[in-house]
Amino acid sequence: MDEKNLYVETWGCQLNYHRSEKITGHLSNYGYKPVEKITEADLIIFNTCAVRGKSEEKVRGRIGQVKNQRKEDSILGVGGCMAQHFGVDLFSQSGGVDFVFGTSNLGEIPDLANRARQGEPVASIPKPSGFENLPVLRQSDYFAWVTIAEGCSNACSYCIVPQVRGPLRSRGPDKIIREVEQLAENGYREVQLLGQNVNAFGKDIEKGDVDFAWLLERVAATGIPRISFTTPHPADLDAETLVVMNDNPNLVRHIHLPLQSGSTRVLQIMNRNYTREEYLEIVGKARRTDPLINITTDIIVGHPGETEEDFRKTLDVINQVKYGSIYVAQFSPRPKTRSAQMDDHVPEEEKKRRLEAVLEKQEETSREYDRQFIGKTVEVLVEGEARKDNKMYGKNEFRKTVEFEGTESMAGEFRKVRLESENTGYLLNPDEGSVKNDSDHHVKPGV
Ligand code: SF4
Structure with missing residues (x-):
């Protein structure tokens, strides 16, 4: 050949x-x-x-x-x-x-x-269907993506995903577990489970007990040192998932919960299937289960029909939740979506102003979240050299980026770092090799 x-x-x-x-x-x-x-x-x-x-x-x-x-x-x-x-x-x-x-x-x-x-x-260009199990040439030898579901069966008014990726198709759980076991055998340190609506996993499988919490527990039992997942939908986040996350130290203490809008009226226009109150209730449950959990989110500003009062409600949710980070976007109409056909579009200038207001609020509240970690020890999976200051960087168990002085040979290893500022710190045991992720290394509330 x-x-x-x-x-x-x-x-x-x-x-x-x-x-x-x-x-x-x-x-x-x-x-x-x-x-x-x-x-x-x-x-x-x-x-x-x-x-x-x-x-x-x-x-x-x-x-x-x-x-x-x-x-x-x-x-x-x-x-x-x-x-x-x-x-x-x-x-x-x-x-x-x-x-x-x-x-x-x-x-x-x-x-x-x-x-x-x-x-x-x-x-x-066939209509999206099925699940392609193809060989994978991975970019990293310690971090691996594992797709657990393709497509999405929701119908959010602004989103093109269901058209281009098709309806939800969960992958066979045995294949997922086998793939994670092989990754663990090959020395991988973190797997990230992927799906457009990752926690809808199993909803299209006709087996009573197969759902996302069930799968998470089995993936955790493979012993792979760290597990993360993206992107969950707030309406599909159940209490069992939070319990499994809390009971298994190899699951990250991070959840990405796309809010999109803090106004129930706009959420209804968007067809998001939850209210502002329901969203805050889920956040409350997550924080009661793990007070330090890092909650991150996506927000769309300037969706058709969003008034100043609606927008203020979004700012208010940001204030209450204190997200670890926010991905904010100005509404941009996508062809053949319901939102694109709606009247009452918000002027571009106003969208821009709202975007900047979210960024400003986020800066203030995420710093407040980050400050809780100063003086505490976190466990970092080292990724590589930081762009400046000759430092190394990696992600801790809250999936926050942390920088510290180290060497390139540490890439792919777990290292304990004591934080001196929101995102920088020093190695606790610089001469020690990779540590295995276990509960002793986790920051506990109040430590
Ligand atoms: S925004 Fe997410 S949940 Fe909604 S249709 Fe798109 S992929 Fe599905």
Whole structure:
């Protein structure tokens, strides 16, 4: 088999980055070797995102740009959410694309690339269905993504995901457990379970006791040192999940709970299936179970119909919850979604003002959350060298980034760090090797 060079560029969420690892893994069985320079590639894959208009603009810009960078006989394939959304129109909208594939047919890429090499643009965009179990070429040898569910069966008014990724499809639990066991055997330190609505796992399986809490408990029992997950939906977060998180020290003390809006009226317009009060009740339960738990969130400002009073309610929730961090976005209408067809759009200037107000409030409240950790010891899974100050960085069990003085050889190890400020500290036992994650290393409330 002739060896060919493969270059993959990815936009979007963790699920998409993991799909790129599957693309690389699958294509390596067909003689493709990953390269870092697009100028050396025989096959270029753009794995795209369609959640915001901005990411689409970036992909289109990049398609134009690569015309001057790629080898003359190279093939460019565009796939992922944007390709699923625009389909064959991508050929006329963006010159230079040789083939297009969807979100649930990565297995077809080698064949599509071969056909495109004959000179004819080809496209295969089936309706998203099933679950592709493909080999994975992982980027890291200590942190691994494991997809547990694809798609989403909710219908949030602003979201394009159900259209481009299809309805919820849970992966077989035995396959998930086997994959995590193998990762543990191969020395991986953290797995992150992935799903567009990760805690809806099992809702499409007709076996009474199979749900997200059930799966989490089994994944924890594999003994893999650290487990995180993203992205849960507040309406699907049950008390059992919080109990499993609290009972198993290898589960992170972090939960990402997308609020989107602090106003029940706007949540109803968005079709989010929870009220402001229900959301705050879940947060209350999580904090009663673990007072230090890091809660992070997503917020959309300026959804059609959002008044100043609604927006103030969002600021009020931020004040009450004291999130560890917030991903905030100005509402951007996505084609064929209900929100895009709504009247009463908020002016761009006003959206911008609201976005800045959220950022300001977040700065204040997340610092308050972080300050609780000063003087305490956390356990950091070291990732690499920080950009400045010659420090190393990694994530602690709350999935907060921590910097400290160390050496590159510590990457992939657990290290105990005493925090001197919100996110910097010093190694407690600089000469000690990797520590295994267990309950003794966890910060307990009040310690
Ligand atoms: S739950 Fe998340 S992925 Fe599903 S429709 Fe709503 S925003 Fe989109």
